[in-house]
Amino acid sequence: MADFPDPPPILPPDSHPGSWQPPPRQGVLGRLTRLLLLIIILLALVLPFTPYAAKIKRGLKEVAASFQTKPETKVITREVEVTKEVPKEVVREVVKTVEVPAPPEPLPSQYISRKEVDVASLFNGITVKTKLLTEEGNYASVERLDPDAYKAEFELSIRVPKANQTLGELARINPDLPKVLPGLETMLPKAKVSPFYHKLYQNKTTRIQRDLTRLNKALDRHNFFDCETILEMQHPVTQRRVMLIQSEMDVVADGSDGDRMPSLDEFIYMSDYYQPFTSYAWAKTSSTPNPLLKRWEDRLTKLKAEYAIKGLSAERNAYLKSSIQQVGAEITDMKNRSSLIAEKDPFIVISLLFRGYESQNPYAPRIGDYAAVIHGGRIFPAICGDYGPTFKMGEASLLMAKTVNEKATPYNRPESDLKVTYVIFPGTGTKPWKAPDLAVWESKCREYLNDVGGIGAGYTLHHWEDLFKKPEPPVVEPTVTSPTPPTSEEKPDAASPTSPADPATPAGGATGASSSVTPAEKPAETLAPALPAAGGQ
Incomplete structure (x- = not known):
């Protein structure tokens, strides 16, 4: 295909140089801008005369102040480790138990025979095993008259110990x-x-x-x-x-003896099983009464007083009569005999x-x-x-x-x-x-x-001290009184007919009337030799 050159551009009529051109039309955005600007101007003119003028003024000042340059502040931070004790939280679980009473046992509709065994240990150490057997019987008014209707049969089992022998x-x-x-x-x-x-x-x-x-x-x-x-x-x-x-x-703790022990400790004779007598006894040797005699006599008086009361039961009277006889015999024994004293x-x-x-x-x-x-x-x-x-x-x-x-x-x-x-x-x-x-x-x-062979080496028989033995009086040495010799300043009386050397003459001299001394009136020193002999007998 052959290439053809582009045709020259066609210019609008008003685009020719040197011609008058009208201003271009503005768009919608421009118009709105101008309208908004006009409104702002009007508001600026009107607002000073409105109640909002003061608020707007304060707002503008705050905006202006925010743009002002603030001084730089240097903040120094120091870290300090602070230990705080956190209280422990104790959680206690409280369980509330609500007792719900169990329902009662069902009532039996007829007689049911029973065979039960119960085992217990008594206070005295005996182990007791009981076997309960029941059977249906006759009417209660009939059975209560039959001894075999209500009975207990014991079977006691005891092991008797054997004796040591070797x-x-x-x-x-x-x-x-x-x-x-x-x-x-x-x-x-x-x-x-x-x-x-x-x-x-x-x-x-x-x-x-x-x-x-x-x-x-x-x-x-x-x-x-x-x-x-x-x-x-x-x-x-x-x-x-x-x-x-x-x-x-x-x-x-039994026994009493007024001859040796006129009084007794109340802790002894008030014990539960105390008796003032022992099987080993002997005739009294003194008039000292038994320490329990008065107590026994008071007991006898009370027994006789009760026995004299009319209307007591035959059983009580029999007991009182027996007690009066026994206590009376014991009083007689107390008055005439002595017993060992357990204490x-x-x-x-x-x-x-x-x-x-x-x-x-x-x-x-x-x-x-x-x-x-x-x-x-x-x-x-x-x-x-x-x-x-x-x-x-x-x-x-x-x-x-x-x-x-x-x-x-x-x-x-x-x-x-x-x-x-x-x-x-x-x-x-x-x-x-x-x-x-x-x-x-x-x-x-x-x-x-x-x-029977004696006591082994290293062992001795205990020696009991006699708790009633009276201490022996201490031996007193006789005192010999010597006559006081005359001092050099004292001279014998010249009128005395007795020589100073005469032992019958008191020291210091004596008159003739008092110079005669009988043997019984001799000074103590002349009798002194007889005293030691008397003390040694």
């Missing part, structure tokens, strides 16, 4: 015993358990059964197992018989089960027999001074108890374990009984201990 078994209770009494090794091979041991536990079991059958207070566990052994022994050489008992030591005399209590067997069993101890009490490595001389219950063993006077353990009281035993050995020499008591002579008691116990 040296090793005895030493298990007291390791010092073979060394304290070396003669045991010689006597034990032929020793035998005493029938009294079996009788003791027979008495215990019989009593427990009787008490439980009647729902009475039964013997507690501690007092049931209160005897480890009772052995009968005889030394092969001396033929000395010995009854050996291993038990505990309860405390007896002052060392003695042991033997069971009443021994009494009455003296003629049948040569080992049966009696009141007044001598005994040695061994606790650890200590040996105490004593006598059998009182009887105790037939179902208990192991008891001694308060003096003995406090010597074994200073904390002992009528209510607190010195030894609760079966660690006390009582060595009794049956048939050694002597009569007539009399107030304790502790020196004799000690001598007798030593003699009988020597008969």
Whole structure:
């Protein structure tokens, strides 16, 4: 295709040079600008005459002030570490328990037989197991007349302990015993358990059964197992018989003696089981009344006064009559006899089960027999001074108890374990009984201990101090008064017919009327040689 040149531009008629051209038309934006400017001018002219003039003036001043140059301020910042203790927040959760009562058991609609077992341990240590059996019976008015309709059947289970018999078994209770009494090794091979041991536990079991059958207070566990052994022994050489008992030591506070102790501690005679008498007693030797006589006489007066009241029950009258007879007999005994004093005399209590067997069993101890009490490595001389219950063993006077353990009281035993050995020499008591002579008691116990092998090396027999022994008055040396010799300034009276050298003449001279002195009127120095002889008799 051939190229053709562009045609020349066609100019509008008014574009020719030198011609007049009208001003160009303004657009809409220009018009609006001019209108806005006009409005601003009008407002500027009108606003000074309006209420807003003052506000506008203040606003313009603030704008102008904001453009003014401010002085430069240098800010120095110092960082300081401040430790603040933030309190710990303790959150406690409170759980509120609301008890909702359980609904009652559903009521039975008919009779339901029951078979239940309950087990409990009583205050005395006995474990009780009850088995409840029920069955439907007849009418209540009929069953209440039948003894078998409401009954209890007891089956008591007790293990009776066996007795110690060998040296090793005895030493298990007291390791010092073979060394304290070396003669045991010689006597034990032929020793035998005493029938009294079996009788003791027979008495215990019989009593427990009787008490439980009647729902009475039964013997507690501690007092049931209160005897480890009772052995009968005889030394092969001396033929000395010995009854050996291993038990505990309860405390007896009984006894009174106005001759030796006119007053008693209220703490003693107000104890629960106190009795003013002991089995070992003797005739009074003085007119000093028994310290409890007045109390017993007052008791007798009250009993007689109540017995005289009319209308008492037959049971009460029988009790009062029996009490009057008993208290009257005790008052008679107080007026005529004295007893051991547990607080002052060392003695042991033997069971009443021994009494009455003296003629049948040569080992049966009696009141007044001598005994040695061994606790650890200590040996105490004593006598059998009182009887105790037939179902208990192991008891001694308060003096003995406090010597074994200073904390002992009528209510607190010195030894609760079966660690006390009582060595009794049956048939050694002597009569007539009399107030304790502790020196004799000690001598007798030593003699009988020597008969069965003696006391081991390193051990000694305890020496009791006589708490009633009156202190011996101090020996007063006689004073010899010597005559005062005349001084050089004094001269014998020339008128005296007696020579100054005459011993009958008083020092310093005397008149003739007074110079005659009978032997009874001799100065004291002439009788002085006879005084030492009188004091030594």
